[in-house]
Each structure stands twice: as C-alpha cells, then as structure tokens.
Amino acid sequence: MNEDWNIVYYEKDDGTSPVRDYIDSLDFREQAKALSFIGLLREKGPELKRPYADLLKDGIHELRIKLTGTQVRILYFFYFQNIVMLTNVFEKHTDVVPEHEINTAKKYRADGMERFSIKDFVFRRNADD
Numbered sequence: 001m002n003e004d005w006n007i008v009y010y011e012k013d014d015g016t017s018p019v020r021d022y023i024d025s026l027d028f029r030e031q032a033k034a035l036s037f038i039g040l041l042r043e044k045g046p047e048l049k050r051p052y053a054d055l056l057k058d059g060i061h062e063l064r065i066k067l068t069g070t071q072v073r074i075l076y077f078f079y080f081q082n083i084v085m086l087t088n089v090f091e092k093h094t095d096v097v098p099e100h101e102i103n104t105a106k107k108y109r110a111d112g113m114e115r116f117s118i119k120d121f122v123f124r125r126n127a128d129d
Helices: 018-025 028-047 099-115
Strands: 006-009 053-057 060-067 070-079 083-092
Touching: 006 028, 018 028, 018 083, 028 060, 028 070, 028 083, 060 099, 070 099, 083 099
Parallel strands: 006 083
Antiparallel strands: 053 060, 060 070, 070 083
16 A cells, blocks of 8 residues: 655745635534545545545646535645645535636645745654654
C-alpha cells in the first residue's frame, strides 16, 4: 500500500487559509465530519472517487461533504508526488460548481506553486521522526 498523501492547507499572503478558517468556524460535530473526509482524501489520494470526490476540470478536484443538509465543497489539487493542497471551500446551492470557485482554486494553485517548493513542506510520518 502506498504511503498516505500529505494534506496542505493553502495560505494567502496574509497567513489566512480559506479551508482551515472554514473548518474552524464549524461546530465540533461538523468539524469532525469534514476532517474525516479530508482523512479519506489523505488515505486514498487520486483514488478517492464519487460520492466523496470528483475531478472538476484543469486538475481541480472537489471533496464533496454534506454538513447538516448543506452541500459543502472543498476544492484541491495534487502537487508534487504526494501533496494535496486544499485551496478554497464553499457551500453549494446549485447543481453545478460555480465557475468563479474553480477560477479561485486555479488562482490559489498558481500562487501556491509560485510561492512554495517541496523544500517548504516538512512532513512527519510518525512520532519517532
């Protein structure tokens, strides 16, 4: 079995993270559910399919979560060999993902790829590392 994928929350220049900030705003139960879906993404990477995840376009994927009747989408992309960068999040109220959300994810992807290299990420596999 492959090693788990590393989850990275995109951070803007000011240090805020749209996905992390959204998750932090949820109540405990909804945080747990959102984090469990992110855990599935960590385990499965690109093998995670519907109903949990889907490819939208141009390498942008969506993590599909239902929280207390609200459809929530976390957009992300795969980076380097083993990184998933979570870019933005929104509550979905229509049948299609709004184009401006995909464009935001693409903008954050370009920014993240410009500002961060593999050397910027340090991942611990276990407590002995």
